[in-house]
Amino acid sequence: MCGIVGYIGQQDAYPIVIKGLKRLEYRGYDSAGVAINSGNNVNVYKRKGKVSDLEQFTLNKDISGCIGMGHTRWATHGIPNDVNAHPHISMNGKFVIIHNGIIENYAYLKKKMIARHYEFKSETDTEVLANLIEYIYMFGNVSAEVAVRLALTKVIGAYGLVVMCIDEPDKLIAARNSSPLVIGLGQKEYFIASDATPFVEYTDQVVYLDNQNVAIISRDGIQIKTIKNDIVNPDIKKIDIDINEIEKGGFNDYMLKEIYEQPKSITDTMRGRVFQNDNYISLGGLLDVMPRLMNARRVIIVGCGTSWHAGLVGEYLFEEYARVPVEVEYASEFRYRNPIINSEDVVIAISQSGETADTLAAIQLAKKCGACVIGICNVVGSTLSRETDAGVYTHAGPEIGVASTKAFTTQVTVLAMMALMIGKNKFNIKQEQYHELLSELISIPTKIEHTLQSASKIEEVARLYKDSSNFLYLGRGCYYPVALEGALKLKEISYIHAEGYPAAEMKHGPIALIDDKMPVVVIATKDKGYEKIVNNIQEVKARKGIVIAVVSEGDQTIASMADHVLEVPVFNTAIGAILTIIPLQLLSYYIAIFRGCNVDQPRNLAKSVTVE
């Protein structure tokens, strides 16, 4: 949450910062602001709204200067308005600061600062930090770097921040605790950002800042220290992001582009890992932990949002093929309970961004209890990928649309590969069945391509129900999490209330909601629970509900009773469950478009939730 960009070098900072903020808007878009050092002055401009609103505001203003920083906000403390927008300036104008995270003891610190006659303009925790740094700087008579470090020793909470000091205009000071920051290293120029996308066209050399570390950055170099003043040697890494992957590539929105990218992203997820001819799966990132994985007494999967839904599909796949007990937990709940975990457990943390605060905290808890912790993550170099014992990257490519699509299907692909690999090694799956499962897995991208060809039919259905106020999604077995995910997609981007339910549970409550205005989306492909789900469809129709059914191609039985059918190619194993989310993604996408919603940046949401 909140995107941060900083630049120091020979080029004009403003265009670099603005372009970078646009790439980070998935992290929040309540307000945006920049601070640019013109040489004589630091000009601060900030505005409620999107980065484009800020650009309008800065037309004809002085935006010159080769040192600058910018922020795009997802509001925590204080409503989204111009005053609460970042950057914040300390009371005596000595420091300018942008911040991502939450200063948890800000109320205590604010009280102390007020007692020292400090006045506050905004409601933010960030302004408290700006003033604390300034107070230490002015009254402690220390350098800006020392003031920042000392102030951070007083702070409880999460921060990724960049600070400018008016008296030391040739440097930027960045610091991190729990909120990500990466520094890009160029030729006599440096970039700072919440992730590497703002500067991929300038450099592929990066340093990920660690927790409680501070970077002092000038044109001549960077120095990294802990907040306690111990020197840290920068660990320079090379990143590999293709600039085309972060552009819209001819699509109107990132979300639609990402839906259509799924055949490719799933192929990339399996590349070099699934060997059908030789009948095996190899996940290099898990080699070191294979003995623990094979002997796991229990697998606990943790995640949030869509990643949690992927975990629920994983539960079915693991139980079916790996034959190991699985529990799936919301990371946010798991971390605050007192879960019973021991060294024979394997905890799998799933996160697209690898930066979700609750998921990272769950990992720490699991590690403390001695469990083996495995990550399934999309963003290379993210905190999750660095803090787990082992892991598998999804290789979905950057996902920018706030509503997750290709991350989900690639996460499920990874879970399927893991379940099959363990199942085979445990001799739970016979050779022949294994071969069939691998063929199914490998056929998924082609079957998704085929499903995407019915987009115009789905668009027509979406047009009919765009004004509905409620939707119900039903599924059985591994289609229940698909129903949850379908409902989540609709809620997130179209603001229509939607609920996912196990189909059999409908009669224990939701059936009371069904009338002739209620669209009920049922996942009813030909699989184990087929007859039962046909009965559920009849129950909905008997109450005049509108049935939109996701069915296996050619299913005449359901076609004769449902109002609409959305077909997916026939599949024979639980792995095919991935396919059924595709029509639901498109359905929610078109409904949101018909309702005039911004699908890439839905209200109140952010993609990378780095606060609890």
Ligand code: G6P
């Ligand atoms: C936010 C996003 C969701 C995402 C969830 C978990 O809520 O809007 O799309 O599923 O965070 O994110 P993660 O990066 O951990 O998968």
